[in-house]
Amino acid sequence: MTSPPITAVIFDLGGVLIDWNPRYLYRQLITDEQELDTFLSTVTTSDWNEEQDAGRSLAEGTALLAAQHPQHKELIEHFYGRWSEMLGGAIDGTVQVLTELRASQRYHLYALTNWSAETFPIALAQFEFLHWFEGIVVSGTEKMRKPSPEFYHLLLTRYGVEAQQAVFIDDNLRNIQAAQAIGLHTIHFQTPEQLRTELEALGVLPAAS
Structure with missing residues (x-):
């Protein structure tokens, strides 16, 4: 199957x-x-x-x-x-991956972040790419956070996303394991290069020629 x-x-x-x-x-x-x-x-x-x-x-x-x-x-x-x-600024290699995903117009792009509602507007004003997402779910606003399963389900429900049809990227293994438990594809982020390789393996990005 x-x-x-x-x-x-x-x-x-x-x-x-x-x-x-x-x-x-x-x-x-x-x-x-x-x-x-x-x-x-x-x-x-x-x-x-x-x-x-x-x-x-x-x-x-x-x-x-x-x-x-x-x-x-x-x-x-x-x-x-x-x-x-x-x-410290943007992680340029990951922003490039996001840029390519956005340009492909094949995927819905979301963010799920543990972040204070009071400091998040500072980042939102500083980083233009944060405005590229269809939705960002901020823990401080929702008063729940990763790795709580309810926090992941909130994003999935709010935007009509099926867990089996989404890939979740996080640098915290605890958060990755929680995402796996509810059926999300996951990538435990370590470097932009590793992220690109794993997205290529999933067929989300085209393999390098």
């Missing part, structure tokens, strides 16, 4: 199309690399940031963390106060 054709491509944004990394900011503020590693792994952790991605306000998240780590209050406040300095 042949698989149904892929008709939709769903992109994660941070780490796939957009280079976002707190180190870009905090290397300006913490010169000792070991001290920087400790701060990012024990204070402004991924788990803490993901609560803002899931809908908690930046003000509340900042206040809670500053109360837990009063000695780092000023550094914590910079996380969202100077958030735009964490944006």
Whole structure:
């Protein structure tokens, strides 16, 4: 029995199309690399940031963390106060893949992102290619996030996408595994070149001659 054709491509944004990394900011503020590693792994952790991605306000998240780590209050406040300095720019090779998919007019293009509703407008204003998607589902707006199955189903339902006819691209293995569990084709993003190769193998992009 042949698989149904892929008709939709769903992109994660941070780490796939957009280079976002707190180190870009905090290397300006913490010169000792070991001290920087400790701060990012024990204070402004991924788990803490993901609560803002899931809908908690930046003000509340900042206040809670500053109360837990009063000695780092000023550094914590910079996380969202100077958030735009964490944006390293577009990941050009992936943007080129997106450009080719858009030009082919064969696929519906969507994005599913864990991102604060308060900071996402900054990226939307900075990156023109974000306006190429038919729809972007932002965790902070919906108050749910990957890897929750409900978050994936929200996009599929909202845009009438069949899981078996879509490929989902993400750099986080946890999110890839959750997508696989609901029947999506997946690509665990590592580099633009690897992404292109895997899309060619799926027949989504033409194989290089």
